[in-house]
Amino acid sequence: MSGGYNEIHPEPTTFISKYLISFDHKVIAKQFLWYGIFFLGVGGLMALLIRWTLAYPGQPFPVIGNLLFPHSAGIVPPDSYAMLFTMHGTIMIFYAITPILIGAFGNYCIPLMIGARDMAFPMLNMLSFWFAFLSGVVLLASLFLPLGAAAGGWTSYPTLSTMIGSPGAGQTLWCIAIFLFGVSSTMGAVNYVTTVITLRAPGMGYFDMPLTIWGLWLTAILNAIFVPVLGAGVILLTLDRVMGTTFFLAGASATSGSGDPVLFQHVFWIFGHPEVYILILPAWGIVSDLLSFFSRKPAFGAKATALAMTAVSVLSTIVYGHHMFTTQMSPLLTQSFMTLTMTISIPSAIFFANWLGTIWKGSIRFDSPMLFSLGVVFVFGLGGLTGLHLGTVTTDLYLHDTYFVVGHFHYTMAASVLLGGYAGIYFWFPKMFGRMMNETMAKIHFWGTMIPLNGIFFGMLMVGYGGMHRRIYNPFVYDSLKRLMPINEMITISAILMGAFQIIFVINFLWSLYKGKKAPNNPWNVGTLEWTIPSPPVHHNYDVIPVVKCGPHEFGNPNLKNGRDFQYQTEELVQGPA
Amino acid sequence: MDFLNLSVSTSWWELSKPPIDISTNGHLIDSLFTYTTVLAIFYFILVCIGLFGFSYLYSQKRSKTPYYTYGNKKKHLLITAFIGAAVFLSVDLNITRLSNNDLLDVFWKWPNPKTEKVLRVEVMAQQWMWSFRYAGPDDQFGTADDIVTNNDLRVPTNTKILFHLTSKDVIHSFFVPNVRLKVDTIPGRITRVWWDANIPGEYDIVCAEMCGTHHYMMKAKLTVYNEEDFKGWLSTSEKLALNTNNPDDKNLAWGWKWEY
Amino acid sequence: MKRNELQNNLAMTVVLISAAMLFVTLFMGYAVYRSSADVWPPMGVAKVSLWLPLLSTILISISSWYCYQVRLSVAKNDLAAAKGHLGLTTLLGVAFMLAQSGLWFSMKNSGVFVTSGIFASVMYGFTWIHAVHVVLGLFALGYLRWVLRTPSPYLLQKTINVEKFWHFLGVVWVVMFLGLFVL
Numbered sequence A: 001m002s003g004g005y006n007e008i009h010p011e012p013t014t015f016i017s018k019y020l021i022s023f024d025h026k027v028i029a030k031q032f033l034w035y036g037i038f039f040l041g042v043g044g045l046m047a048l049l050i051r052w053t054l055a056y057p058g059q060p061f062p063v064i065g066n067l068l069f070p071h072s073a074g075i076v077p078p079d080s081y082a083m084l085f086t087m088h089g090t091i092m093i094f095y096a097i098t099p100i101l102i103g104a105f106g107n108y109c110i111p112l113m114i115g116a117r118d119m120a121f122p123m124l125n126m127l128s129f130w131f132a133f134l135s136g137v138v139l140l141a142s143l144f145l146p147l148g149a150a151a152g153g154w155t156s157y158p159t160l161s162t163m164i165g166s167p168g169a170g171q172t173l174w175c176i177a178i179f180l181f182g183v184s185s186t187m188g189a190v191n192y193v194t195t196v197i198t199l200r201a202p203g204m205g206y207f208d209m210p211l212t213i214w215g216l217w218l219t220a221i222l223n224a225i226f227v228p229v230l231g232a233g234v235i236l237l238t239l240d241r242v243m244g245t246t247f248f249l250a251g252a253s254a255t256s257g258s259g260d261p262v263l264f265q266h267v268f269w270i271f272g273h274p275e276v277y278i279l280i281l282p283a284w285g286i287v288s289d290l291l292s293f294f295s296r297k298p299a300f301g302a303k304a305t306a307l308a309m310t311a312v313s314v315l316s317t318i319v320y321g322h323h324m325f326t327t328q329m330s331p332l333l334t335q336s337f338m339t340l341t342m343t344i345s346i347p348s349a350i351f352f353a354n355w356l357g358t359i360w361k362g363s364i365r366f367d368s369p370m371l372f373s374l375g376v377v378f379v380f381g382l383g384g385l386t387g388l389h390l391g392t393v394t395t396d397l398y399l400h401d402t403y404f405v406v407g408h409f410h411y412t413m414a415a416s417v418l419l420g421g422y423a424g425i426y427f428w429f430p431k432m433f434g435r436m437m438n439e440t441m442a443k444i445h446f447w448g449t450m451i452p453l454n455g456i457f458f459g460m461l462m463v464g465y466g467g468m469h470r471r472i473y474n475p476f477v478y479d480s481l482k483r484l485m486p487i488n489e490m491i492t493i494s495a496i497l498m499g500a501f502q503i504i505f506v507i508n509f510l511w512s513l514y515k516g517k518k519a520p521n522n523p524w525n526v527g528t529l530e531w532t533i534p535s536p537p538v539h540h541n542y543d544v545i546p547v548v549k550c551g552p553h554e555f556g557n558p559n560l561k562n563g564r565d566f567q568y569q570t571e572e573l574v575q576g577p578a
Numbered sequence B: 001m002d003f004l005n006l007s008v009s010t011s012w013w014e015l016s017k018p019p020i021d022i023s024t025n026g027h028l029i030d031s032l033f034t035y036t037t038v039l040a041i042f043y044f045i046l047v048c049i050g051l052f053g054f055s056y057l058y059s060q061k062r063s064k065t066p067y068y069t070y071g072n073k074k075k076h077l078l079i080t081a082f083i084g085a086a087v088f089l090s091v092d093l094n095i096t097r098l099s100n101n102d103l104l105d106v107f108w109k110w111p112n113p114k115t116e117k118v119l120r121v122e123v124m125a126q127q128w129m130w131s132f133r134y135a136g137p138d139d140q141f142g143t144a145d146d147i148v149t150n151n152d153l154r155v156p157t158n159t160k161i162l163f164h165l166t167s168k169d170v171i172h173s174f175f176v177p178n179v180r181l182k183v184d185t186i187p188g189r190i191t192r193v194w195w196d197a198n199i200p201g202e203y204d205i206v207c208a209e210m211c212g213t214h215h216y217m218m219k220a221k222l223t224v225y226n227e228e229d230f231k232g233w234l235s236t237s238e239k240l241a242l243n244t245n246n247p248d249d250k251n252l253a254w255g256w257k258w259e260y
Numbered sequence C: 001m002k003r004n005e006l007q008n009n010l011a012m013t014v015v016l017i018s019a020a021m022l023f024v025t026l027f028m029g030y031a032v033y034r035s036s037a038d039v040w041p042p043m044g045v046a047k048v049s050l051w052l053p054l055l056s057t058i059l060i061s062i063s064s065w066y067c068y069q070v071r072l073s074v075a076k077n078d079l080a081a082a083k084g085h086l087g088l089t090t091l092l093g094v095a096f097m098l099a100q101s102g103l104w105f106s107m108k109n110s111g112v113f114v115t116s117g118i119f120a121s122v123m124y125g126f127t128w129i130h131a132v133h134v135v136l137g138l139f140a141l142g143y144l145r146w147v148l149r150t151p152s153p154y155l156l157q158k159t160i161n162v163e164k165f166w167h168f169l170g171v172v173w174v175v176m177f178l179g180l181f182v183l
Ligand code: HEA
Pocket: A155, A276, A277, A279, A280, A322, A323, A341, A342, A344, A345, A348, A349, A352, A353, A380, A381, A383, A384, A385, A387, A388, A390, A391, A392, A396, A399, A400, A401, A405, A408, A409, A412, A413, A417, B043, B044, B046, B047, B083, B087
């Protein structure tokens, strides 16, 4: 019943239409993947510069230091340090994680896993990437401005981010880049939401969708609703900077009539808190699926997990105030936000339990995607639980803007989401490129990431609790922080290690592209739709639109006779002798 | 790599303890933190037992045939629901309650200058320094006899100190690690915080909110005197202020009338 | 309802939700400013006269009505009439933009400059942002005109989507008119 809505698009022929302005969701996904990995490298390099400065203040950055900072003999100067963490945060969140998790997996998995020939609006999809590309160019360009890039933190609170605090075009370009990226995300969201609702293969109900799709779908919905909020915020900020309005100016600095700097914080976090779940929902989905796939066992309480993720998405819209406890909102607001924040750990605990339930009594294969998924369970436990310390107001009054927060969100994002992304890459690489990635290198990459990663981020929690505050160029300035230097040094060395092992990933990635051994159609013996077709799939994915007859997690059914331990979603669920 | 041998001399756990608590109420925050941590560790151990235990027991080697279940049987749902409830009741409700009580009983219980011994201080933050203003003899702020100090806050022991804070340019954050409290200073509005300090000595006041290139250098000295010494300092600096304060010095003109 | 119609409606709904969220945020900000200011407009600022905004409101309302006519005639697939109504819709849209620029000039002349405080910021900023969307809307109308050249099965669907967006802009303006100018 593939009506006009799902027709076979003609195969592109020219190089341009094939690889550059391609309408093919698979190609666009790959574009996003490259884009994301590139920025992951850039952001990571910045992270290393940050770390070096914190552990060895006033010492030139080895090797490339003189190249980057010729005027200061290779030492990171204070103003550049501010740009570094601002750009690091912005790049990692918007230009590395979002493209990989949402851009790449969203585009690649949604149509394939729900049995569609392409996204609902291929053209929009293409535009979405090129807007993101443009935005990336603008952001990188801002690094080369005379006064440098934005330096007000990725949260860029006014009035620091207005002309008072940051003259120079850097901050303005930041706003423009973010706005463009918002447009791109919204386009993507429109596509994802519509595609999931209308293009599911016949027979596939919402709860027959793989949890990956659930995650991506919820993400898309949150994107569509909350990215425009940030959009409004940065527009007003831009007007303040360029047109001389005073939306966010106040006090002595506001020449006439006064705006409200805190309003921006509200706007930013109304977007910002959903954003963090926007980032992690796809990872949660992927992990929930992979745990089941590699335990050869149906996902434990899949429905509950899906609903729990939905609950988190809903709750995530009403807890944002926990980022603003120190601004002294009205006591009532403060108390409400504290209580609401706490409630989020219920659904989290539920799918967490389901994850453990999934591997319980399974028959676990420890292939690299599984290793990374198990890793996510571990680090997200830590990341999530540290959220509780921050959620209670009184402790947050001490911890706010210390490295404890930094540790918290690196455990949740830089650990959970990053590992989730790697899990996805190792899992879908064969389908994407028709070749297997090298398993040994993958395992080295896992342990080489997992171990230093905890060194970095647990170290951050420690120095944070020790009282080291965020965004400081040189901890040595404070006598009370000197004692933390050894831990800082440990963090830095771990970071360098982690970075080094990421190179192995890149090598493995590039090597497997050309030299990896040919991938069979279904290397992991998984039953979801994308594995029923050749790897890599043909341009229009499905010659005939598949008809779905059972769920995505049909493993280890004792009644299976055909020698397989799993069922394709296109197969009637085998029932035991009644 | 000195961090190796240093780690031998003092354990990192010692190092990462917060600086000493010089206030009457800081321990509330420390103990809530510890309480939360203990609970978190408890649940994290559960997670780890599940994670590593299951990974060991049910690896392909040891468990050939997986247990075919959707985990949607009544007992499964009950267990999941129970965990959810357990987490909420044991962790969330408790720490929320405790934190809320501390707010209501202590941190939001604003000392009243009329009824109790309170030292009032106005704080003006700007890139990149802290200015403190004491009312002076006439007990009025914004008058010629105010004592104004820069990056140098001096307070007596066992006296409640009530701060009203604002900022001249960008948002800063008034953070005194030794009393565990922090509050933003925001242009165009006045925020408040109160605490007391009971251990004489010198401590750091830091700016915790990103406020520009020299954010990291925006620190002030907190000196805690016992009451006698403080009286001494106060009287001398009051005289000093009376002689030196020049009414049309722009940098001194920032004081405002103290309300509520 | 055919699958592709469903798709288009869904997509348009999502787009409108997103766009709405942008303006909702603005109005939220306005509410904050308004409630935190003891007098509005702030001391020494004159209230903006209602005439031009009223004119804009009337213009955009009528154009919305014609836009609706476009839909009807496309439904009756009387393309000639459709083009006529579309022309009027566009014309009124342009007129609206003129009225808006008039408004901006009059504000400027009455001494309310962009840089003169939060009141001006709101008045100029919000109307600008809305105006930008109207310009986008005009492009959409142009696109529709281009589509209407030749009959095709998708005509009605496309008309409906453009119509929705145009009405949306009308509604937003009316809210702004009431909120910013009348209230
Ligand atoms: C993917 C990103 C992500 C995720 C998932 C979370 C999840 C959570 N975050 Fe976090 N957070 C960020 C990213 C994220 N956060 C970022 C980026 C910032 C800082 C931004 C900045 O300032 O720059 C931040 C900051 C931040 C703050 C502000 C701190 C401050 O600035 O002062 C707070 C405060 O409440 C908070 C709380 C929480 C809570 C309660 C959760 C909850 O969702 C956690 C729920 C999960 C669990 C509770 C763990 C799972 C449950 C269990 C393990 C229970 C046991 C289970 C069994 C036994 C089966 N976060």
